[in-house]
Amino acid sequence: MDAVEKANTERQKRWVKDQKVGEGTYAVVYRGREASTNRKVAIKKIKVGQFKDGLDMSAIREVKYLRELKHQNVIELLDVFSSKTNLNLVLEFLDSDLENIIKDRSLVFLPADIKSWMAMTFRGLEFCHRNWILHRDLKPNNLLIASDGQLKIADFGLARDFADPGYKMTCQVITRWYRPPELLFGSRYYSTAVDVWSVGCIFAELMLRTPYLAGESDMDQLKTTFRALGTPTEQDWPGHTKLPDYVPIGQFPKTPLRDLFTAASADTLNLLAQCLVYEPRKRISAKDALTHAYFFALPYPSHPSKLPKCAAQITAALPLEELDGNTLSGKTNRLKRKLSSPDDSTKTRSTVARRLDFTKPTPGS
Amino acid sequence: MAKTPLYEASTQFKNWRYSPDSLASVRASLNSAAVAVIRNTFESDEPGSSSAVSFLTPDEELLLVRLYISKIPQLCGFFHFPEEVEATAVSYLKRFYLKNTVMDWHPKNVMLTALFLATKTTNNPISLEAYTNNIPKTSPSDVLDLEFLVAQSLGFEFAVWHAHRALWGIWLDLQSVPDAPRNRATTHADIYDAALQHVRASRLSDAELVYTPSQIALASLSMASPDLASEWAASKFPPDSPSVPGLQTTLASIRALIESSVVPNVEAVRAVDLRLKLCKNPEKVVGSKAYLAKKAEDERKAEEKRMKKAAEATTEGDPFGDELAGGPGGIDDDDDD
Numbered sequence: 001m002d003a004v005e006k007a008n009t010e011r012q013k014r015w016v017k018d019q020k021v022g023e024g025t026y027a028v029v030y031r032g033r034e035a036s037t038n039r040k041v042a043i044k045k046i047k048v049g050q051f052k053d054g055l056d057m058s059a060i061r062e063v064k065y066l067r068e069l070k071h072q073n074v075i076e077l078l079d080v081f082s083s084k085t086n087l088n089l090v091l092e093f094l095d096s097d098l099e100n101i102i103k104d105r106s107l108v109f110l111p112a113d114i115k116s117w118m119a120m121t122f123r124g125l126e127f128c129h130r131n132w133i134l135h136r137d138l139k140p141n142n143l144l145i146a147s148d149g150q151l152k153i154a155d156f157g158l159a160r161d162f163a164d165p166g167y168k169m170t171c172q173v174i175t176r177w178y179r180p181p182e183l184l185f186g187s188r189y190y191s192t193a194v195d196v197w198s199v200g201c202i203f204a205e206l207m208l209r210t211p212y213l214a215g216e217s218d219m220d221q222l223k224t225t226f227r228a229l230g231t232p233t234e235q236d237w238p239g240h241t242k243l244p245d246y247v248p249i250g251q252f253p254k255t256p257l258r259d260l261f262t263a264a265s266a267d268t269l270n271l272l273a274q275c276l277v278y279e280p281r282k283r284i285s286a287k288d289a290l291t292h293a294y295f296f297a298l299p300y301p302s303h304p305s306k307l308p309k310c311a312a313q314i315t316a317a318l319p320l321e322e323l324d325g326n327t328l329s330g331k332t333n334r335l336k337r338k339l340s341s342p343d344d345s346t347k348t349r350s351t352v353a354r355r356l357d358f359t360k361p362t363p364g365s
Numbered sequence: 366m367a368k369t370p371l372y373e374a375s376t377q378f379k380n381w382r383y384s385p386d387s388l389a390s391v392r393a394s395l396n397s398a399a400v401a402v403i404r405n406t407f408e409s410d411e412p413g414s415s416s417a418v419s420f421l422t423p424d425e426e427l428l429l430v431r432l433y434i435s436k437i438p439q440l441c442g443f444f445h446f447p448e449e450v451e452a453t454a455v456s457y458l459k460r461f462y463l464k465n466t467v468m469d470w471h472p473k474n475v476m477l478t479a480l481f482l483a484t485k486t487t488n489n490p491i492s493l494e495a496y497t498n499n500i501p502k503t504s505p506s507d508v509l510d511l512e513f514l515v516a517q518s519l520g521f522e523f524a525v526w527h528a529h530r531a532l533w534g535i536w537l538d539l540q541s542v543p544d545a546p547r548n549r550a551t552t553h554a555d556i557y558d559a560a561l562q563h564v565r566a567s568r569l570s571d572a573e574l575v576y577t578p579s580q581i582a583l584a585s586l587s588m589a590s591p592d593l594a595s596e597w598a599a600s601k602f603p604p605d606s607p608s609v610p611g612l613q614t615t616l617a618s619i620r621a622l623i624e625s626s627v628v629p630n631v632e633a634v635r636a637v638d639l640r641l642k643l644c645k646n647p648e649k650v651v652g653s654k655a656y657l658a659k660k661a662e663d664e665r666k667a668e669e670k671r672m673k674k675a676a677e678a679t680t681e682g683d684p685f686g687d688e689l690a691g692g693p694g695g696i697d698d699d700d701d702d
Binding site for chain 2: 002052063130131161
């Protein structure tokens with residue numbers, strides 16, 4: 001047997017597939033584990049043989065970028081191996097995503113929780129951008145949540161690197177509701193600002209608990225955006241009328257964000273507004289967002305282990321004895337979350353959290 | 366705390382750096398392992414038949430690989446691929462032969478596959494049909510059959526950092542150092558072009574497996590203009606910096622590598638290639654006795670595995686059986702769906 005083949009077999013032996021958990025157009029996802037440690041993993045099996053052009057682009061992108069990126073807030077690719085004509089990606093196991101959590105009506109989000117998710121998203125995104133990688137498909141269900149509450153950016157199937165200005169890129173990226181107006185207007189030259197717009201939409205969605213700019217078509221997406229944020233003027237966004245697919249959409253007045261986000265603090269609205277600036281060059285960068293006053297004002301971000309979790313996720317994360325003995329504390333965390341002053345909540349919740357905080361210390365980023 | 370440079374977090378830095386000695390020893394051990402296997406195959410086919418075979422030496426293997434490296438720029442020129450595709454394909458081909466030998470896989474097809482894969486990994490995809498239709502005597506399967514093996518040999522590490530990008534960075538730096546003459550980019554364009562030619566020449570050598578992209582770029586610049594190279598280095602290191610003497614030695618070694626890198630003599634390569642026809646692994650020659658024997662053996666093993674799996678399936682449903690009865694095998698690749 002060739003050395004390469006032998007090495008592959010060794011790798012393959014390290015991982016065990018347990019159960020199919022999902023099937024997509026080009027991949028099947030299994031829950032599995034590392035044979036020697038029983039550490040839970042997800043194995044994404046990509047069918048390769050069916051493509052006439054060989055290994056397909058999204059698989060290549062995903063592998064290429066995840067191989068290079070190691071960060072607490074980016075999903076970790078643990079291994080890659082092949083089985084016959086399939087490519088298997090071994091990823092860290094994450095049992096939930098932000099979309100599930102947003103949709104779970106039994107969960108109450110405190111402002112500190114939203115701040116925590118935003119901080120983790122921006123940290124992961126800043127790391128991608130620092131490594132010259134655009135994600136190009138940020139949305140709540142691509143932000144996965146680990147059992148210890150850490151948020152991880154996943155799905156790099158549309159990612160690409162960027163470096164030189166003036167290099168043409170496709171504008172057919174990012175799920176519509178999270179797509180910035182420059183892409184909707186057909187811009188082929190764009191930047192990290194496209195991802196920041198998506199994060200802005202996710203930020204709003206966390207507060208509203210429903211998608212913020214839910215257009216029904218690409219054209220309607222622009223209308224929905226302008227209806228919410230006002231039609232941009234030449235002064236707001238110089239040159240936008242010259243973009244390839246520009247069409248006049250109609251004149252909508254600017255309404256203050258405050259009208260919709262009634263409970264949000266001034267810092268919150270300021271950061272949100274800076275993520276949703278029309279002129280991409282003036283939109284805040286992930287790096288600057290991390291030092292925005294919002295993250296330094298009270299309430300401080302919730303510790304990841306104290307964030308709201310879906311019910312299924314709690315059971316999955318709890319060791320058996322916790323389930324037997326401390327059912328109440330588990331419930332407290334999930335259901336009895338009321339908006340209280342930051343001081344109060346840390347006091348009452350810290351006792352619960354200590355009992356729940358059984359996870360290993362999180363690895364440094 | 367000092368931040369780790371981005372480059373040092375890359376798979377290139379972690380997994381594809383060698384010393385000249387370690388490169389030589391990797392190649393020697395791949396070569397001798399291949400010779401042993403092939404000799405064995407010959408002998409089992411017909412005892413005594415391997416004694417007359419003159420196997421390739423590691424240097425001869427390298428010569429053949431270099432010839433095919435030199436074909437990549439020609440193909441890229443024909444297809445108008447960007448420089449990144451060309452440089453990436455060259456890196457892939459070199460890396461492939463640090464895990465495999467020429468006697469198993471002929472570099473002609475591996476080169477075509479590495480280039481095709483590089484178009485995709487650098488986001489410049491082209492259809493396989495358009496690719497192979499324009500290359501004489503090449504069918505889609507010549508490329509596709511090896512794609513997985515190539516990807517696997519690369520450890521699925523597709524990202525490559527290139528010296529030509531580092532040179533561009535140095536070039537931009539030189540336009541913004543204090544007191545840089547205005548319009549330097551236009552008045553000194555010939556220097557940049559000359560340096561880029563040296564970077565391209567370095568691709569024929571082992572430089573990228575030993576040195577960092579920025580070291581190769583700076584050495585190339587120093588060949589085109591020692592003054593500009595010193596000016597740039599002075600802007601990055603204080604004159605009394607302890608790194609400077611070491612840097613000079615490194616640059617000198619890279620210059621020596623670049624100067625000695627030439628396209629191999631075609632006649633010399635032809636002689637090696639002729640001998641390769643006699644000593645390549647018969648298990649990889651479609652239709653040969655050894656190939657058929659290997660195939661039969663593989664099929665027998667696969668059948669055995671299927672039987673084992675079927676046997677295991679019957680024990681399913683036993684609530685205690687799965688974990689315990691599974692045994693150490695545990696390779697379940699679930700390929701039956």
